[in-house]
Amino acid sequence: MSTNPFLLLSYLIGSITFIMGLKMLSHPETARKGNMIAAVGMTLSIFTTIFLYKNHNGEGLHNYVWIFAALVIGTVVGTMAAKKVQMTSMPEMVSLFNGMGGACAMLISLIEYNSDLQPAAGKLIIIVLGMIIGTVSFAGSMVAWGKLNGRIKDRTIPGGQVINFAIFGAVIFLSAMVVGGYTGNHAVFYAILGFAALYGILFVMPIGGADMPVVISLLNSFTGVAAAFGGFLYNNPVMLTGGILVGSAGTILTILMCKAMNRSLMNVLIGSFGAKPGAAGPGGN
């Protein structure tokens, strides 16, 4: 390994700022500063990666024009979208950005799958799992976003739970086939992607609009886990800590949000068939 010590140091600093950021975000006085600190750590990690990262053969990154063009486009569009959004539509914006993160994880897995013709089983598991979780998060977040801005109505599909369970089974079965090496067919990989997307859509579809923040928080922790798989894939500590932190903190936050509405998570996810209006109790955020 030809890893630059400054790169590792910046990753360590990045991880620390994420932990401090989350800690400070959970206190009213320090919240805004915590957000800033995490943002600084993130920027540092991104730029040191661009300039200092070297692969196993000691080669640095190239395609700088593409990378910087993408960064500039993302920054300009992201800032404008985030600045323009109405205060009341903040949660749907969060959902949209969360979906972008999920899609990013999905694309990373796609490219890795296409570029490595003979991956080891361990790497394949990581690629497939990252792809599935990223896709579910992306598809689910898009539905949540559509529901919050009124484009998608609450819809209950008869036997929805059974269909969802069947799709979930299909995803597991096909993944086992790919990882076990029973098929090298790329079509199977894309079938998994399709089923995962369908699962994400059907998972969020029957949940009532009032419960959306809870679902977004859950999908948020999914994306965290998908990011952590990227950390495994590249042996990258900051992706790993950042992803897992959000994964676990997001799960706890989801449960806390349910508690604030006097409901259990199961109740929100399963008991919301028909999604009665006014289901969210007082005390909800």
Place this chain on the structure above:
Amino acid sequence: MLAFFNSNYHLITIVILSIFLGIEVISRVPAVLHTPLMSGANAIHGVVIIGAIIVMGEAHEGDILSLVLGFLAVVLGTLNVVGGFVVTDRMLEMFGKKKKK
């Protein structure tokens, strides 16, 4: 299985400790901060962009598919990071103003 554990011992340790840390660090958050915290965490999982940058930076010049998908991945990752932090900041800005009144 044991071989996997041996070669990934450090990563597994990091994962386990991070899980507990994540739970511990936010366990006393007041209800008003639920949404900003969710939004902040949303920005943090944008670290996935580092993976996107690595794939993009390692793609071969002639591999148009990887270049295009990688480009898209970096754009989406940047949206997640930048949008996430800016939205969180706006939420907290509003929160601070309300408190002063």
